[in-house]
Amino acid sequence: MCGITGIFDLRERRTPGRALLEAMNQTQFHRGPDEGGVHLEPGVGLAHRRLSIIDLSGGQQPLFNEDESVVVTYNGEIYNFGELTTELKQAGHTFRTHCDTEVIVHAWEQWGEACVERFRGMFAFAVWDRNRETLFLARDRLGIKPLYYGRLPDGQLIFASELKALMAHPELPRDIDPCAVEEYFAYGYIPEPRSIFKSVHKLPPGHTLTLRRGQKSIPDPREYWDVPFAGLTINESEAADELVERLREAVRIRLEAEVPLGSFLSGGVDSSAVVAMMAGLSDEPVRTCAIGFDDPAYDESDYARQVAERYRTNHYVEQVDPDHFNLLDRLGEMYDEPFADSSALPTYRVCELAKRQVTVALSGDGGDENLAGYRRYRHHLAEERLRGLMPADLRRPLFGALARVYPKADWAPRMFRAKATFQALARDSVQGYFQGVAILRDELRGRLFSPGFRRELQGYDAVEVLRRHARRAPSDHPLSLVQYLDMKTYLPGDILTKVDRASMAHALEVRVPILDHKLVEWMSGLPPELKLHGAEGKYVFKKALEPYLPSDVLYRKKRGFSVPVAEWFRGPLRERMEQQVLGETMADTGVFDMDYLSTLVGQHVSGARDHSPALWALLMFDNFMQRLQA
Template sequence: MCGIVGIFDTRGQRDIDPALVRRMNATQRHRGPDEDDVYTEPGMAFGHTRLSVIDIAAGQQPLSNEDGSITVCYNGEIYNYRELTAQLKELGHTFKTKSDTEVIVHAWEEWGVDCVHHFRGMFAFGLFDRNRRQLFLARDRLGVKPMFYTLLPDGFLAFGSELKSLRALPNLPRAIDPCAVEEYFAYGYIPEPRTIYKSAYKLSPGFRLLQNVGQPLAQPEQFWDVPFKLDTAITMQDAEEELITRLREAVKIRLVAEVPLGAFLSGGVDSSAVVAMMAGLADGPVNTCSIAFNDKKYDESEYAQQVARQYQTDHYTETVDTDDYALLDTLSHLYDEPYADSSAIPTYRVCQLARKRVTVALSGDGGDENLAGYRRYRFAMAEHSVRGRIPSALRKPVFGTLGRLYPKADWAPRVFRAKSTFEALSRDLVEGYFHGVSIMTDAMRQQLFSDGFRTQLQGYKAIDVMRRHEQQAPTDDPLSLIQYLDMKTYLPGDILTKVDRASMAHALEVRVPLLDHKLVEWISSLPPDMKLRGGEGKYIFKKALEKHLPHDILYRRKQGFAVPLESWFRGPLKERVREALLGPLLADTGIFNKKFLHEMVEMHQSGRRDYSAPIWTTLMFEAFLRKEMNG
């Protein structure tokens, strides 16, 4: 695991300043504290910071083939590298290391851009082919590893693992993208392929980019997608058995490392399942860790302890203060652009804890998206079922009109809050789901933004992100569709971003067996009612795990990491909120309606409304702007 950077001359073979590449590299030193190196030649430069995990002695990067004509700079782990090494040797390729990195250069020689189809793992890499004068960028199928890139005004294409590496470029245009701001205040993050800057992009999961000298900036090309091809013939019993077999295999291939390895154990279904599989594969006790909170309302450590006892893991727990708001400014540095998932705070702490004992940790991320575990899936399906009983020709005009005319009454008893019901019935599935996951609704963003900023948006709306993915979705099943939307937006943009930055801040490699692409493909083929049945999400997963985990681990109410934002903003962070949201920095951007910001703060701090999520989202935007000005 590591950090990568690179600069490629799209216009020829101009010299690239090695000092500039070293400055880019230095911004990501936390990602790879063990070693670093820079490679330059006319028209091309790579930089690499290394966290040594496999072939510690000889796996240094950037790495080239035998004649030096192909060079790669790579971040990730290719779990089938041994099989690929043997296959490529049979095809006549010679290896000088035992690392997974070298597989990439020989796979490129053999298969070109289609080399990515042969890799099983998490990866983001840049590869330079000197003879063809080509730069090839690729990102793994689910987006576990990040990749940012930009085409600079002088024709140099630059890329890096984190946006901060591009910010080290003195000529990177730093104009903020209004559409990215609209998306951020809806989702709480900026979905691929945008970044906060107009000039920079994220390479989307499952995409590759081939750039030739003398050509305009190439368009990324998709090489993989979640198939959602249903296997309706499989029985429940066969599916349960195969699920455990496939999960065990996905875990097994992620246990290869030359450094201490362990797992996060929250006491939830997904992390507990991973630990159960590890315990059956490991020679000795599995290293597990979890954090406990001093406020029992947020603490799940007793469930983690229960699983640790069952599998006799070497378990380590550390109690942290629920009021851990000192990390607020740290988060703005880690994420480089506005990012509003407050669970980044406990995620940062559990990664910090894990790194005290291991260098590699397995996590349970991806289970909710794969197996329909979020409660919002249940709500979305119930709402969709009600809509389905009303002819679509009537639903939008009738209930849409009633929703607009009926007065808003959040203060009234639920039975009188018909406005939101009418509005919900007027939406289609994607509109309804978007509304359900939005940090700030369309109506609230209309109030939040100034008239001038809304003009800049030119009618653009954040739901367009989901509409784009809806058009490309390989399924029209309602549940599968919203799972697909999450896999394209929330999973890479929020969950995997959170874990990557929090873990790499501590030079910790996190591996995610539930996002093994072969496992994801197979799970997507299961009938939807095996995933969500009778209001129970992850139905087949839980049934399959009944032989491995206690009932109260499998069927208790999902909690997840949470922090007490509501009380923070009325207590210890009260003045910080007022200074940030009502101060000159946000006002001077011209983005915001100052009257609404004031109303939001007053209503929350008086206890009349809970605006904790919108306030946190705005607070993190202000922290980004402050860092941007100071940078």
Template sequence: MCGIAGIFHLETAKPVDPARVERMCDAIAHRGPDGHGIWTAPGVGLGHRRLSIIDVAGSPQPMASTDGRAMLVFNGEIYNYRELRQELRALGAEFHTDGDSEVILAAWQRWGVDCLPRLHGMFAFAIYDTEARSLFLARDRLGVKPLFYAGLSDGSLAFGSELKALTAHPLLRREIDPLAVEDYLAWGYVPDTRSMLKGAAKLPAGHYLLLHPGRPMPAPVRWWDVSFADRRRGSLADLEAELLHLLRQAVTSRMVADVPLGAFLSGGVDSSSVVALMAEASASPVKTCSIGFDVAALDESDYAQGIATRFATDHRRRTVSADDFEAIDTIAAMFDEPFADASALPTWRVCQLARETVTVALSGDGADEALAGYRRHVFQHGEDRLRALLPLALRRPVFGALGAVYPKADWAPRPLRARTTLLSLAGDSAQGYARAISVTPPELRATLYSPEYLRLRGDYRAEHAFEALMRAAPARSGLDRAQYADLMFWLPGDILTKVDRTSMAVSLEAREPLLDHRLIEFAASLPEAMRVRGGQGKWLMKRTMRRYLPDDVLYRPKQGFVTPIAAWFRGPLAGVARRIGESATLARTGWFDPRRISALAEAHIGGTSDHSRLLWQLLMLDRALERLALA
């Protein structure tokens, strides 16, 4: 795992200052403390920071191809590089290292852009062709590894693993995109469709860019997609056996490393499944670690300990408390853009804990999106059945009116919180799911904005792009479309961003076996009843893993990695909540109503409403704006 950065002149081959590329790499030095390198030629500069995982003593970057024609900088891991090396060697390729970087170069020279489907793994890389003077940028199928880029005023394009690599370039335009604020407040992160800075962009997951000098900047090209349109046939026993084979294959392929390896263990289905399969394949105890909380209702570390005992792992655990809030500025600096998934804090802590003993850690991320494991998937499945019975012309006025008058009972037991469901049923499937997955609904967002910001926003709504993605999905049902949108929008924007930044902040490589593309493609083809049945998500996976895991892990209500910010903002952090409305940074934008923010804070502290997620969003926005542009 590494960090990459570079500069490419699209118009004329101007000299690239190596010191400028080095400053960009220095900004992401945490991603690669084991080595660094810079290479420049007329019109191009490539930089690399290395975290040594495979071929520790070799494979320095930037790396030249055997014939010297191509230069590579690469962030990630190719899990099938040994098989590819054998195939390429049979075709006449020569290799001088034992790593995967040289395999990418040889694959590019043999197959060009068609090398991408042959690469199994997580990656973001750049290849410069010295003869064609072209630059090839590519990102893995699901967006495990990030890649930012920006056109600059001198006619060049800058790229890097994190936004901070671009902000280290003096020509980057540091103007906030106001529409990114709308996106952020809706989702809790800035999705891959937009960047917080107007001049910057993110290469979408499963896309590439091929740049040629003297030609206009092209649009990214999609090279991978997943289809939910086909249904796999077969007996339950056959599907179960195939799923288990894919799970084992995904886990064992990610256990290859020349450095110490372990796993995150939350005690839920997904991380427990990964640890069970690691233990099955390992000759020595698996190193595991978990994080607990100082709020007992949200602490699942005892379940993690139970799994650790069951599989005799070398287990370590720590507790996160409100005192860890002091690290908020450190968290904000990791993400550059505002990022409001509060589980970033415990994720960072568990990465710190893992890094004390290992350099690579396997996580359980991805199964919920692929196999319908979220509670919202079960609700979507049920709501779509009701939508099919009642026409939209009837649902919209009836459920819309009921939802508008139904109290927002944050304090009530979950089954009594019907307002969101009523409003969801008032729209079509895409509108309903967009509402279910959003952090701050449009009605509440509108009350936060100033008249000036409402004019800036105009007709734009954050939900529109998400709904369009669902409607255009290669899918048969509302559940299919919801999962497709999760994989394409939510997963790279939230989950994978969180894991990448928090792990790389401590120079730890995180690997996600449950995001193996073969497993994802298999899951997308399963009949709905294999995903959701009897009010349970991930039905087939839970059934498959019964041979390894107890029922109290497989079938207890899903908790998730939830940080107790609601309790913290009513207790030790109440003062922090009150000061959000007084933020000078938010006030300088002129985009918010500070009195409204203060009223929401008081309602939360008083216990009449739960606005903890919104308060956390505004707090992280304040910190990000301060760092990016408005300090």
């Protein structure tokens, strides 16, 4: 994969400084250690770091069309570039390389902004068209590849794959966005389009941004694709057969590379399915990578081994020390803005292992969102059925009162932990789901922030992120709705961000066949009961894979890629956590009620409550603030 960055002067034709652009580009060296390139002309500067995958001897960027009036800097893979090349040659375009990058400049010439609708793959790119005095930014449909952009006070726009490249520009305003902080402590990440800074945005998945010289303001991005959720008429057997064929095709087009290629193999359904398809498409043994833990509560390597043995892969396993919290500071450097998913730690380790064997790895990400694999979907549908039994005017005051009087009982068996359920039933569907995914629920965030910071928020609530997407949802089925919400928020903001930064930290390209947009479109239309059937998530997927995978892999309890954060904060990380969460840096922000932070810490270390998600989020926020002030 690669890293891109650039500067565009909206007002005039000031040529960016080469040293500055190279410094911004160099912050992303890890994304592309093979080569670097810079293009400068009046009013525009484009830069690129390359990780060579296809056409190793050609394809250097920035890359031009025939008369050098159009130039691109690009991060990603366009898997249908062969067909597009043929079509564009027939239309009269001349190609000088055999790489997918050159397709972009000619596609822009041929189809303009609609070019992105022709691309099948993962990408973030910038095209500069000198004749039209236009800069065109684009991001892939699902948000696999990142793209940040921001406007400087002097009228210049800067963009990059990672926020750190923008932060290398001395004129970037670094005022923190209070709404982004509220969203971070609700979701554990900052959903698109916000970033931690008021001056910087993320281009949302499936959007483009067209900028022309002389514009006084940055226009709103344009959406070119959305998950359709268009209902299919199909039975279970037909769906199972077609799902395997579509997955096989999505895997097949991702096997082209001129460098070593393999796959992650966690032992879960999704990565195991990808490996099974790869094995059927390859004459050589598939290279698979997995990590193991000493603690059986977290270790899934035995399931991965079963799949590896079945398909006779060249399987690489590395036992990871569960106390790998020595990576805490490294995480802050990788993610640039606050990011509170602790599974970033094992993700970093499995990418580190994979890079020792391959340069490209396929992953199983996206299966849970597309095929309803998360347990929270089952809980949400159960709550929806209960909501439907009583009018909202009666339900809200009744369950709201029960929630207020029922004690919080995190320590008790789930059947006795009714407080959260009562709270959810007192809310509407979107707000109820929000409380289920929030790492700090409303009442905790209400106490977390100082009075001064709450005034800055002016009543803003992070649930508005979900409400905004829910208003545009293409389906009102309760399962399809929450799948759609996750595809718009959790998938790009957490899952894909986590994998992109962890893999790019090791110059490893990760391809995601289950997020092939044609496959996603088709899966979204499957009847909801084929995705969540009773208590069984990914129902039709598992049925389809029964001839390919062991029953133990298909039907075991889902674990997730977790680490023992709660135990760390009562043991080896206790002192560090207390020093950072209750330290001067956090107090000086003015964001927090420090007395309440002391309460959170005290309740957790005593064992009275498990506040590990909140404390991890606070620790990561402190890491960010310390780097910001350095």
